[in-house]
Amino acid sequence: MKRLGGATAVLMLTGTLIAGSAVAAEKIVISNWDGYMPADLLERFTAATGIEAELALHGTNEEIMGKVMASGGKGYDVIFVSSPFAEALNKLGLAATLDPAALPNMANFYPEAMELKHDPGNTFSVPYAWGTTGLCYRSDLVDGEPDSWSYLLTPPEALSGKITMLSTDRWLLAAGFLANGYSVNETDPAKIEQAKIDLIAAKRGLLAYDDTTFYSKLVSGEASLVQAWDGWCNYGIGENSDIKYVIPKEGTDLWVDAMVIPAASAHKAPAHQFINFVLDAENGLWVAENILYKVPNKAAMEALDPSLIETYPNLGMSPADLLKEEQLLDVGETQRAYARAVSEIMAAK
Amino acid sequence: MRSRRLHALLLATPGLAWLVIFMIIPCLIVFFYSFFERGTYGGIDYVFTLGNFARALEPIYLTIFLDSARIAGIATVIALLLAYPAAYAITLAPPGRQSRYLLLVMLPFWSNYLIRTYAWIVLLNREGLINRGLGGLGVIDEPISLLYNEFAVIVGLIYNYLPFVILSIYASLQRLNPEIREASEDLGAPAWRTFLRVTLPLTLPGVAAGGVFMFVLSIGNFITPDLLGGGRVHMVGTLVYDQFLSARDWPFGAALSMTLIAIMLLLLFLQAVLVNRAQRDRGTAHA
Structure with a gap:
């Protein structure tokens, strides 16, 4: 959803070549847009689980798509992309099948967030914001x-x-x-x-x-x-x-940004742990409060300060209202x- | 003799290796990609085609090549007109001061290209300093459009590359033996004729080098048209950028790059031929 300006292009092109070799032995690598999750999220994740996590950034969906296609997804454990790109990764066989048992925090979701058109049941992607x-x-x-x-x-x-x-x-x-x-x-x-x-x-x-x-x-x-x-x-x-x-x-x-685990990830269990950690009500609340995006996390949205919705009326759109619009596929x-x-x-x- | 040649080869090896690994090989990869088809999801389908080149020559894209050349050409001419007097003025300063002035010319490079370009957005936008200033002075009633058009792109290109042009002209002016000019004046030529018949021809290589530098850097630039052109002014650079990073059509982007490289090589070749001929002519004239 976010897009960086022209300057990063050269870095991105070289990044594409380097990405293939960026395989970490012990820690998981997350790729997200800059500023799209709490700054201390990885630190708190490490403190809670003992798993090291490193953040890589991408400026656009197209950029991370290029990187993942060039490396076959090796070197990344969780990537944040808009849902049409998650679908494409799945069709290319580059997205891992998710294990719902390892994602108990999906219970925090609105029911609508489990039945999105691009991936009913969240089999290869988990919605992050919409x-x-x-x-x-x-x-x-x-x-x-x-x-x-x-x-x-x-x-x-x-x-x-x-x-x-x-x-x-x-x-x-x-x-x-x-x-x-x-x-x-x-x-x-x-x-x-x-x-x-x-x-x-x-x-x-x-x-x-x-x-x-x-x-x-x-x-x-x-x-x-x-x-x-x-x-x-x-x-x-x-x-x-x-x-x-x-x-x-x-x-x-209706656009949905989602989290995907690449099929080539060498750390699928910790990657699930990370997604589950993000789905925690407290982290969802941070996203809504600080990035001012709606999250599909019912527990988080219900904890949202009502004065925020007064200032930013579109934060108050219900999932039912959102789903009246046609989802990008x-x-x-x-x-x-x-x-x-x-x-x-x-x-x- | 042989050991000297060997030494030269050894000294050149790191530089040559750098060029081969980071310049020649990537160019060959781009060349290779330009003959295949775009995959459904942006990868490359290894099906041979010349379609990317045919598409690059379609009128809509050809116009962008011509526009880019025009924009880069205008920027180059203006930059040369600004840079020559500036370089000349610096050479007239006492030697001790010259290096200080050159430092001032280089000073903008101490800050980042992007920041300098954003500074122009602050200056030129409808609510920016220039419009507010002119409005405050009563010169204009309505804000004028200075940003997101060709004017802004040309201003940005000149601003960013002018120091290179000044330096290259300065270098050739500085090398000029002052006695030649004095001889011309002693022989009765007025200052303007000395400049036109002596100084300018002898410093043309510096002008040509600065001009080619300016033109080549401008025509391939993508940050300036993207930011100052607001996506409405398209140049070859932005077109290539979009193909690789937005449209994910690497083969077409590769074909566009190759076309641009071919045009640049042709221009550089022509410049070399002209410089050679000029030198040969001068040689025979002296003989």
Whole structure:
């Protein structure tokens, strides 16, 4: 869900080559986005279990996917990825089958979190956080509530040049799909083409594509309306209470970030112990309170300070509400067409 | 004679080994990848194809090559126009001061490239220092768009590479024997003619080296267009970056890189031919 800027690219490319040899003998290696779990989590895990754990970072789903595919998953014991990528890892035979008996803390989950479409029963992945993608806007700079995806694609004159969109393929295309009433997992080439044409036309009204700092552009007033993940919109709301989050009337996607144990992991038992530790109510609560993302952990969400939900209304969305939206799923072969469409959108004038 | 050659070879070995391991071999791997198909999940399907090169030459991508060359070209010309007087001014300073001025030229390199680029975002954005300043002075009513366009990218490229250009021109100016200039003046040439007929031609190698350096670094840059162009200005560098890290289409990214490398080699080759010819001409003129 998070994405680092361009700078890390060179490091990532060399990282891909090095990753294959980064096999630790004694400790487990976790790969996660920077700042996406409590800073002292690994320390407390080691204190509680005696198992050493090391954190590796990835900037994007695509990056960790590249690393895992290059090394066959060797060198990693738990990786955090968005659910379509977890599915892809499973289809490639790179994800281990999980042992539910070793994950008793799954009892903390909402029932919905055990039946997610990408992996009913959590057989190869365990949800970590979930949420929606929508419009995050300055209510003092936008007239009325921007309740449609068309605000991004064909903005009113006053908003032109003050809009940012996500550039990550699935979410960029989702805006085009949803505005046309299509599925967020669309596979029909004609519909992908239509979304591509609409998104190229939408470039004229954009300030920039932004996956990482869109909320600060809202705070500074450079942008008035941005396509955002709900948790990240909260960072803007935290700095300026005029910022609001809305799910457009056409609906949106449900995204799920999950934990996966690579099939090639040499430490599967401690890896299970780690996931179970994360599912502890206290750790789930930390994620919700500090990262302002919703977690599928019922025990944690029920312990959440109600004043937080008042400040950040989207934290209060119920699992039932979340599941009304269509979950992003792996689209298999169609991913090639997605990648091509997005390359052409980015390249077009 | 033979032992001297052996010594030279030994001395060059670490450098050559470095080049072969970290430059030639990776380039060959990229070259190899460019002839295969993208796998469903971003890996490589070992099915031979020339499709990646055909795709790289499609109008939509070809336009990006041309745009990149144009942006890099504009940045290079402006950088040379800024760098030459600056380098000249430094050579006119007393020798003791020159090294201090050169240190000032190098000073930006003490901070990180990314931080310097973000500083430009702070300066140029709609609510940034420049817009606020101009607005406060009443020069503009509405904020002007300085960021996320070609202008910002060109500014960023010039800012980041200008020191290299200054240094390379300075080096050639510094090597120039002042007596040659004095001779021209003694023979009655006004200062502008001395500059145009003597100084400038003799320092052209430095100008060419700085220019090529600037152009090559600019055309392949991806951080500046990504951050200052806001993803709306696409250059070859960002295109390649996206293929490897977002689209996970390594073969197409490889084909784009190879096309870029081929263009660069061609340019460097042309530059070498021109420099050679110029030197040969000068040689015959003196004879």
